[in-house]
Amino acid sequence: MSTGIAIVVFVVAYLLIATERIPKMVAALAGAAVVLGLGVVGSEDAFYSHETGVDWDVIFLLLGMMIIVGVLRRTGVFEYTAIWAAKRAKGSPLRIMILLVLITAVASAFLDNVTTVLLIAPVTLLVCDRLNINPIPFLIAEVLSSNIGGAATLIGDPPNIIIASRAGLTFNDFLVHMTPIVVIELIVFTVVLPWLFRGSFTVDPDRVADVMELNEREAIQDTRLLIKCGLVLLAVFTAFVGHSVFHIEPSVVALLGAGVLVLISGSKPKDYLASVEWETLLFFAGLFIMVGALVKTGVIGDLAGLAADATGGDALTAVMLILGVSALLSGIIDNIPYVATMSPIVLELSNDIANPVHAEALWWSLALGADFGGNLTAVGASANVVVLGIAKRAGTPISFWEFTKKGAIVTVITIAIAAPYLWLRYFVLA
Incomplete structure (x- = not known):
């Protein structure tokens, strides 16, 4: 009974989110209320369990970084960066997109991708406002590149941290095994950008001329505050x-940074709290509870187990199946709880494979599938949801399907490239 309720609630809420009949925050919170009210999950499961509850690390990481961005916005540094990027690209929308995409991807490899998009999105909105062009294609391109770039390192995407912990992999392991394929994926992604977002690069020459005449240094409004923000961000x-x-969790770091910056900057609550995406945070809370119900009732575990059973003991089949299933399921539910559920099954599979190279390939297929699969839909990864929230607050909402139409294409392309990479590197050339 509980299993059926969890499935029905998730499917109905997901359809409401996808069709945008009601605000996604309302759909997520209503779904969470139903599974809580009917006893599918209890308060212990929803608020205290690491496996089935709200991921407070994600919530407070977002809150801390949103507050930091709120203070940073007062310095004018986003305007400075926007003008600098537009001038370096000589006002060409395509060159601006490529520049911002590459900056986002590289930053996402060394920061978590949510932090990266929180910093890049305001810059993008300002660039597009200066040139009077639609920011939606730029925001979508950036979040897609963030999920690709974040796959390169252990700290770039939360699923990688879970995989590293379960498999005993190091930061250098990810650099050696994941970074090469991520570089290839980024090159291909950059090449397809003109086709993927065709029709989005028309700009008024007069706007370009106006931007080229701007002095980016004049955009800085508070140099002392900028120095303080820079020191806190560096720390x-x-x-x-x-x-x-x-051994300090990123969420704790973000909250400490936010607290210190608010203290030393003398910012008023109305200034820094204005940048907090409360709807996004509440949406995440509701989504985590609904997914937690699927985890508790065994739905996600059963799906992952069926995928594992279908391999028949063949390592290559297991690698390809894990890659494909991970991409699909990570695009439908958040990739963090999916990887947390799937990693014990991959560990069991890897223990049954004699060849250590083939066994390790299972982990890389899980990482690539989960990270790249996050691009499949608008709710596949945390960064996607954050950017949609920022776009809505800026008055340029991105619909679920507008994002998903582009994200699905990119997911297919990246998985299609990852599959031969895994085959060649771990089965042909090993």
């Missing part, structure tokens, strides 16, 4: 990168 990013050394 925050250092703690992110040194997670394995400092």
Whole structure:
């Protein structure tokens, strides 16, 4: 009975989110209320369990970084970066998109991708406003590149941290095995950008001329505050990168950074809280509870188990099946709970494979499938949801299907490239 309720609630809420009949926050919270009210999950499951509850690390990481961005916005640095990027690209929308996409991808490899899009999205909105062009294609391209670039390192995407912990993989392991394919994927993604977003690169020459005459240095409004923000951000990013050394969770780092910056900047609550995407945070909370109901009732575990049973003990079949299933399921539900559920099954499979190279390939297929699969739909990865929230607040809402039409194409392309990479590297050339 509980299993059926969990499935029906998730499907109905997902359809409401996809069709946008009601706000996605309302759909997620209503779904969470139903599974809580009917006893499918209890308060212990929803609010305290690491496996089935709200991922408070994600919620508070977002909250902390949103507050930091709120203070940083007062300095004018986003305007500075927007003008700088537009001038370096000589006002060409396509060159601006490529520049911002590459910056986003590289930053996402060393920060978590949510932090990256929180910093890049305001810049993008300002660039597009200056040139009077539609920012939606740029925002979608950036979040897609963020999910691709985040796959390159252990700290770039939360699923990678889970996989590294379960498989005993190091930061350098990810650099050696994941970074090469991510570089290839980014090159291909950059090449297809003109086709994927065709019709989005028309700009008024007068607008370009106006932008080229701007002096980006005049955009900085508070140099002292910018220095303070820079020092706090440097400390925050250092703690992110040194997670394995400092053993401080990114969420704690973000909250500490936000607290320190608010204290030393003298910012008023109305200034920094205005940048907090409350709807996004509540949407995540509701989504986590609904997915937690699927985890508790065994739905996700059963799906993952069926995929594992279908391999028949063949390593190559297992690798390809894990890659495909991970891409599909990670696009439908958030890739964090999916990887948390799937990783014990992959561990069991890898223990039954004699060849250590083939066994390790299972983990890389899980990482690539989950990371790239996050691009499949608008709710496949945390960064997607955050950017949709930012776009809505900026008055340029991105619909579920507008994102998903582009994301699905990119997911197919990236998985199609990842499959031969896994085959060649771990089965042909090993």
